[in-house]
Amino acid sequence: MIPPAFDYVRPADLGQALKILKExxxxxxxxxxxxxLLPLMKLRLAQxxxxxxxxxxxxxxGISRVGDEFxxxxxxxxxxxxxxxxLGAALPIMRDAAAGIGDPQIRNWGTIGGSVAHADPAADWPAVLQALHASIVLQSVDGERVVPARGFFVDTFVTGIEPSEILTEIRIPAPGKGSGGSYQKLERRAGDFSTVGVAVQMTLGADGRINQIGIGLTAVGDAPFAATKAEDALRGATPSAEMFREAAGAASRQSRPADDSHGPAEYKRAMVIEMTNRALAAALVRAKG
Ligand SMILES: Cc1cc2nc3c(=O)[nH]c(=O)nc-3n(C[C@H](O)[C@H](O)[C@H](O)COP(=O)(O)OP(=O)(O)OC[C@H]3O[C@@H](n4cnc5c(N)ncnc54)[C@H](O)[C@@H]3O)c2cc1C
Incomplete structure (x- = not known):
């Protein structure tokens, strides 16, 4: 199918773009x-x-480090x-996720802002950004809003972004000493969207306990979400295989997968346990340096 006729503009700067969106x-x-966007337009689901x-x-x-954030x-x-x-040296979880998105063509042209604004329930970045407690910067002609990634993904393809806003930046706290993260993606074939995706970023204190923890899940709910019950189980705990199993079980119970071409819901719930365990174990290795 071809899309219906539409106008097209290529503003030279952000100010112009925002003005046009408002008008x-x-x-x-x-x-x-x-x-x-273009596949949706060809299907006439977006017009x-x-x-x-x-x-x-x-x-x-651009990608930069400003003070304590990327x-x-x-x-x-x-x-x-x-x-x-x-970015890759400080936050290898970002490399894990980027490397598994689509194929080289998608990675060359697809953008993090497009992925976050589109909010596919199986997209990788939304889970990672929630694990990292990232913030999302939205701009309109009326000014700037900075909103937490947690709470931004409201429902399937629905976010907190307004039609006249542009997502200009993602801000991620730079990890301190003893911090490590990992993104583990289960996919049917290389380049597919996730069947289950689990992002973990943890920080260990001097006593070896988990000081800070972020766990983001994708493809197992109406929208990617933070596995808060699993986080609660781990915060303050000494990492161990038993603790990780408990947290992975909590993540699975919080997930709401659907039966689809990637597999039945029961299989996906089991895979949340497996992938959460793997992500926690890999994050711990990195956190220990
Ligand atoms: C074959 C294929 C495989 C893929 N595999 C994966 C995968 O494994 N994992 C994964 O996560 N994704 C995957 N994707 C999605 C891919 O990452 C897309 O690039 C991404 O979802 C959208 O980014 P985009 O830059 O192309 O956005 P566009 O298609 O240009 O835009 C998407 C939506 O976001 C809006 N938008 C875009 N940028 C902004 C902005 N800055 N501010 C406000 N609104 C904005 C647009 O208006 C539109 O509604 C795949 C896509 C394809 C086609």
Whole structure:
């Protein structure tokens, strides 16, 4: 199928883009990598009257460290995240996730902002950002909002973003000493969306106990979510195989998978246990350095 006719603009900077979105509120949509939006338009599930292509808004492409946080531009591609040396060294979980997204073409063009704004219930970044307690920066002509990734993913393909807002940046606290993370993705074939995806970032105190913990799950609910019950089980605990099994069970009980072409819900619940265990074990190894 081909999409219905639409207008197309390529603003030169963020200010112009925001102005156009405000003027055409409700009928304009932002175009980033196009890998999610264009297929929807071809199926006529999305019918924007105007596409606002962000490719010339180069200020949104960067990845940097500012003080105690990493800042990733909304138009940073999966590949640029995969290949950023400072980000990868501090947060190898970001490399784990980026490496498993789609194929080289998707990674070259698809963007983190597009993935987060699209909010596919099986997307990888939303689980990782919740495990990392990241924040999402949204801009409109009226100003800037910084919202926690937790709570941003409201439902399937539904987020807290307003039609006149652009996701300009993701902010991730830089991990301190004793911190390690891992993203474990179960997929049917390389390049597929997750059957189950589990992101873990943990920080160990001087006494070896878990000081901070973040666990994000994808593909096993209406939207990616934080496995808060598993986090509660682990916070303050000394890491052990038994504790990890308990937490993995809690994560599985909090998940709400559906039967689909990736497998029955019962299988996915079992896989949440397995992948959570693997992610916790891998994160612990990294946290211990
Ligand atoms: C074959 C295939 C395999 C894939 N595999 C995976 C996978 O394994 N894991 C995974 O997580 N994803 C996967 N994806 C999705 C891929 O990561 C997409 O790139 C991503 O979901 C959307 O990013 P995009 O830059 O292409 O956004 P677009 O398609 O351009 O936009 C998507 C939506 O977000 C909005 N939007 C985009 N950018 C912004 C912004 N800065 N501010 C506000 N709104 C914005 C658009 O208006 C649109 O509604 C796959 C996609 C395909 C086609």
């Amino acid at each position: 055409r509120e409700g009928e304009a949509k932002v175009l980033s990598g196009g890998f999610s 924007p009257a105007l596409l606002v292509d962000l490719r010339d808004v180069v200020d949104l492409n 800042r990733i531009g909304g138009r940073a591609t999966h590949r640029s995240i995969l290949e950023d040396p400072a």
